[in-house]
Amino acid sequence: xxxxxxxxxxxxxxxxxxxxxxxxxxxxxxxxxxxxxxxxxxxxxxxxxxxxxxxxxxxxxxxxxxxxxxxxxxxxxxxxxxxxxxxxxxxxxxxxxxxxxxxxxxxxxxxxxxxx
Amino acid sequence: xxxxxxxxxxxxxxxxxxxxxxxxxxxxxxxxxxxxxxxxxxxxxxxxxxxxxxxxxxxxxxxxxxxxxxxxxxxxxxxxxxxxxxxxxxxxxxxxxxxxxxxxxxxxxxxx
Numbered sequence: 001x002x003x004x005x006x007x008x009x010x011x012x013x014x015x016x017x018x019x020x021x022x023x024x025x026x027x028x029x030x031x032x033x034x035x036x037x038x039x040x041x042x043x044x045x046x047x048x049x050x051x052x053x054x055x056x057x058x059x060x061x062x063x064x065x066x067x068x069x070x071x072x073x074x075x076x077x078x079x080x081x082x083x084x085x086x087x088x089x090x091x092x093x094x095x096x097x098x099x100x101x102x103x104x105x106x107x108x109x110x111x112x113x114x115x116x
Numbered sequence: 117x118x119x120x121x122x123x124x125x126x127x128x129x130x131x132x133x134x135x136x137x138x139x140x141x142x143x144x145x146x147x148x149x150x151x152x153x154x155x156x157x158x159x160x161x162x163x164x165x166x167x168x169x170x171x172x173x174x175x176x177x178x179x180x181x182x183x184x185x186x187x188x189x190x191x192x193x194x195x196x197x198x199x200x201x202x203x204x205x206x207x208x209x210x211x212x213x214x215x216x217x218x219x220x221x222x223x224x225x226x227x228x
Binding site for chain 2: 041
């Protein structure tokens, strides 16, 4: 099964709060887990990514936590700002030789609103 | 270096009309793909290509056609537009396994 399940569908937090978006996957062969950020009217852009050999990765105010045994990973946004308001997608793929190895499986997205 | 260029940005079609959405890249990436984005449905893969002359179907290929004659271009053709094809279409490229995608800015298509 190639699904990636993302929750919640939408999220509203106040400025300075820490929104958390969760994703769960089923295919244990997945070994690359990126997050994408999409602003209205724009294409998704790569935000941060993690591989399963580490449990956490930080880039600025964005942190991915990864739980291999639970097959879950999550995005935390520290000190969230109104400018972080966007739709966030998690994704997963696996590394192997072959045409399908390029493909990412996306979650359905989380619309985040950070209110001042 | 424009990355991924999609044209047009907006289009309105009548049911039954055909059109081609253009995707061009200047990054020399092997992998090119087309996604459609609908509210609550996330990003769904339509067709993809791993190099010139090689294409394959994704999750929702019906009603769409693609070809890849060059590394740079990957056009998406709607053969006979239907209202169900009203969506935002994104082209995405990648260098390969375990690498992030670079998305274009999208084409918003309305079929009436």
